[in-house]
């Protein structure tokens with residue numbers, strides 16, 4: 001149990017207060033990021049219909065705004081709400097992954 005509480009060093013560095021989704025859920029969220037988000041933001045998040053979601057592109061933008069954008073979408077833009085699929089803390093985890101250059105995993 002205690003070892004489960006030991007977050008990877010990079011996660012501690014990126015977002016000290018984040019609650020990490022369980023590993024299986026992390027895999028689902030990264031799958032969603034690649035496939036669903038990738039449809040608009042690009043497979044490698046360099047942008048497309050939606051803006052790039054790379055670490056440099058997100059620098060200077062707040063976690064609250066970005067997580068809220070994922071959960072609730074942006075009215076009047078093509079960015080849809082993901083509230084049915086992604087919880088608030090999961091959105092925050094996704095933002096932390098994006099800030100790490102996350103899913104630059106191919």
Ligand code: HEC
Nearest residue numbers: 036037039040049050051066069070074077078079080082
């Ligand atoms: C149908 C296209 C579409 C899909 C699918 C989509 N987005 Fe977006 N997204 C957009 C657009 C367009 C914007 C820019 C909205 C604006 O003009 O402010 C955006 C904005 C964002 C932003 C804010 C970026 C910034 O620089 O402020 C984040 C974060 C984001 N999307 C994450 C996601 C995530 C995570 C997913 C998948 C769960 C996703 N998006 C799926 C179109 C999409």
